[in-house]
Amino acid sequence: MPPRKTSRPPPYAARQNRGGVQIPYQVRSLLRRERLRMIALVILSFLTFLWLIGRIGGESGSTAAAIIGTGPDVVIVTVLDPKADAGWIEKIKKNREDYAKRHGYLTFFPENDRYDLKNSPSSWAKVPAMRHAMTLNPSSAFFWYLESTTLIMEPSLPLTSHVLASSTLEKSMIVNQPVVPPDSVIKTFGNLKGDRIDLIITQDKDGLALSSFVVRNGEWAKYFLDAWFDPIYRSYNFQKADTHALEHIVQWHGTILAKLALVPQNQINAYVTGPANQENGQYRDGDLVANFPGCDKEKRNCADEMKPFFDIADRKARGLD
Incomplete structure (x- = not known):
């Protein structure tokens, strides 16, 4: 009787993409992390941009913009x-x-x-x-x-x-x-x-x-x-x-x-x-x-x-x- 298949693929299992090329599991995991990292950087950059715009606009009419002296x-x-x-x-x-x-x-x-x-x-x-x-x-x-x-x-x-x-x-x-x-x-x-x-x-x-x-x-x-x-x-x-x-x-x-x-x-x-x-x-x-x-x-x-x-x-x- 053949052994049962596990629901967890081996750590180096490869998956075939549409072009027939086998992509190892580790590579796919790395690509996914890089994609998430890029998304996080884009969001962080956008939030930083909004903060800078708000700061510049807020200081234009506030005491914080005053230069001592x-x-x-x-x-x-x-x-x-x-x-x-x-x-x-x-x-x-x-x-x-x-x-x-x-x-x-x-x-x-x-x-x-x-x-x-x-x-x-x-x-x-x-x-x-x-x-x-x-x-x-x-x-x-x-x-x-x-x-x-x-x-x-x-x-x-x-x-x-x-x-x-x-x-x-x-x-x-x-x-x-x-x-x-x-x-x-x-x-x-x-x-x-x-x-x-x-x-x-x-x-x-x-x-x-x-x-x-x-x-x-x-x-x-x-x-x-x-x-x-x-x-x-x-x-x-x-x-x-x-x-x-x-x-x-x-x-x-x-x-x-x-x-x-x-x-x-x-x-x-x-x-x-x-x-x-x-x-x-x-x-x-x-x-x-x-x-x-x-x-x-x-x-x-x-x-x-x-x-x-x-x-x-x-x-x-x-x-x-």
């Missing part, structure tokens, strides 16, 4: 309290606007109740305000945060050459300095190039001083501001809220410290009153910024304390001094 060099950001004296607020805005107009910069004045801070202190509003300003002005290169307790006192000094130029920054940055004075073991780097700095800030007697700082636009800036504004830090109940949160992340995250430059306090943040840096923090005539830290608290009056400085800054803005 093609817009105004600097955007000045000041967060305002809508409950503050209206006359004083107008003077603060005019102080920035006069300076910005003179140098081709822009200004941005959001109110501190515009952002959902989740019951955090209102001082946190500076962080989303900076992020907001970047969204509105994606082609600007630098964003200068100025607290409402500060005044620009030397309207003729452009921030770009006074602080931001790489050569100026390399000469003025303070290296190997404890981030939190006097004895923090974490110190500023000593080998940074000016064009690699993305965060420019000062330090008063107590620590980092956030009344005036500059952030360079870019992906790192977005990462930095988002990290700083993390809900974990806002809910941690730091004694000085956003200030202590920043000191924490600067000391614990090398990716932030590696982009930070400390500059002398009187370069962009000199104190008229308050805990000024003993070496370079006290305001003197000729400094770009005069700061009155805490004048909006402790039963003090910013408008009264600033009045003589408003008059001086206004006279200089009009070219009378």
